[in-house]
Amino acid sequence: SYLHPWSEIERRCTQQLTQDIFPDVDAKRAAVDSLLTPYAEAASSTDVTLIPTVAAQRAAILASIEALEGK
Numbered sequence: 001s002y003l004h005p006w007s008e009i010e011r012r013c014t015q016q017l018t019q020d021i022f023p024d025v026d027a028k029r030a031a032v033d034s035l036l037t038p039y040a041e042a043a044s045s046t047d048v049t050l051i052p053t054v055a056a057q058r059a060a061i062l063a064s065i066e067a068l069e070g071k
Contacts, residue, residue, distance in 0.1 A: 014070055022069050032061050
């Protein structure tokens, strides 16, 4: 079990080196939620069909952040 594929070693090293650089998951989600809350509220009061669009954008933003972090 001491032999690991290079991709696993690289992922672990990157994770250790960047754990103090990027905000934690809860902080990122809170920031994205605070950004999109006004849009979700506006959608719920004007056109409820836009609520899934706001949710999709939330998912896309979080995915982009993860991509920037190399996950």
